[in-house]
Amino acid sequence: MPSLTSEPDHAGLKSEQNVPKMAWYLNPYLHIGFTVILSAAAQILFKAGSDNTPGGTLLGVSSLASPAVWLGIGCMIASLFVWLHALRFVPLIIAFSLAAATQVVVPLGSWLFLGEQISLVRWAGILIVTLGIMIIARPLARLEERL
Amino acid sequence: MTLFFFVLLLISNSSAIAGQVCFKRAMGHPAVAAWHRPAWIGAGLVAAAIGFFFWLALLPHFPLSKIYPIEAIDRPMMAVAASLFLRERLTPQLILGIAVISIGTALVAGT
Numbered sequence: 426m427p428s429l430t431s432e433p434d435h436a437g438l439k440s441e442q443n444v445p446k447m448a449w450y451l452n453p454y455l456h457i458g459f460t461v462i463l464s465a466a467a468q469i470l471f472k473a474g475s476d477n478t479p480g481g482t483l484l485g486v487s488s489l490a491s492p493a494v495w496l497g498i499g500c501m502i503a504s505l506f507v508w509l510h511a512l513r514f515v516p517l518i519i520a521f522s523l524a525a526a527t528q529v530v531v532p533l534g535s536w537l538f539l540g541e542q543i544s545l546v547r548w549a550g551i552l553i554v555t556l557g558i559m560i561i562a563r564p565l566a567r568l569e570e571r572l
Numbered sequence: 573m574t575l576f577f578f579v580l581l582l583i584s585n586s587s588a589i590a591g592q593v594c595f596k597r598a599m600g601h602p603a604v605a606a607w608h609r610p611a612w613i614g615a616g617l618v619a620a621a622i623g624f625f626f627w628l629a630l631l632p633h634f635p636l637s638k639i640y641p642i643e644a645i646d647r648p649m650m651a652v653a654a655s656l657f658l659r660e661r662l663t664p665q666l667i668l669g670i671a672v673i674s675i676g677t678a679l680v681a682g683t
Contacts, residue, residue, distance in 0.1 A: 508595070509595060509598070509599050509613070510599075512595055512596050512598075512599040512600060513599045513600065516654065516658070516660045517592060517593065517595075517596040517600075517650070517654045517658055517660060518650060518651055518654035518655070518658075518660050518662070518666065518670075519666070521592060521647075521650050521654075522647070522666070522669060522670055522673060525647070525673045525676075525677065528673075528676070528677050528680050528681075529680075532680060546679055546682075547679065547680050549679055550676045550677070550678070550679025550680035550681075550682075551676070551680055552676070553672060553673075553675055553676030553679060554672075554673050554676030554677060554680060555676075556672055556676070557669045557670070557671075557672030557673030557674075557675075557676055558669070558673065560665060560668055560669035560672060561665070561666060561669035561670075561673075564663075564665060
């Protein structure tokens with residue numbers, strides 16, 4: 426495929442991809458995906474859990490009575506571990522930018538699971554974030570193909 | 573938003589970003605001594621917690637829809653931090669992607 430830019434690859438990646446062959450489930454980009462899903466799930470569980478408990482206490486401590494909130498805390502801890510695994514192999518700026526997918530998954534999840542409305546401007550924002558992630562992910566996909 | 577609160581927001585973002593830089597330091601350099609890894613992860617957790625508490629201090633003063641879009645500046649801030657402290661290279665494509673994501677994030681968060 427012809428490249429549109431003069432610099433097709435993220436240069437920082439070559440030096441860091443020192444483990445080209447590994448089991449598919451250890452792929453760092455898969456783990457960035459896990460991070461996104463786990464931290465989005467945590468947010469949705471926090472919201473669902475705290476809606477079902479009485480409010481008005483300091484820092485929302487009463488929400489700790491909800492199992493959903495504890496499941497959310499578990500998701501957050503798990504997301505930290507998969508994130509750290511991904512950081513072993515992927516430059517921080519690339520991992521951080523790809524993790525912006527959370528900005529897309531949280532509103533979509535709130536729409537699907539919590540029945541929240543998404544305004545037109547927000548749909549536009551979701552589209553623009555997705556576009557930005559694709560701009561960053563495309564050269565990475567080419568790099569993976571060649572391995 | 574007054575200058576004071578904007579500075580609070582910058583401190584909150586900087587701490588969160590410093591936390592990520594520590595995490596990367598913990599994981600990204602295979603040559604570091606064994607005890608360095610938990611030390612960097614611990615430092616990262618402390619920095620992230622400081623960022624979180626500054627954020628909590630900020631929250632009651634504004635409607636979320638007003639400050640959340642400004643949070644989008646953490647993306648360019650992270651780009652600067654990664655290139656300064658981790659010597660990661662910023663390609664034109666990466667900069668374009670980050671700019672687009674920042675605009676999108678501000679739109680998602682601001683409505």
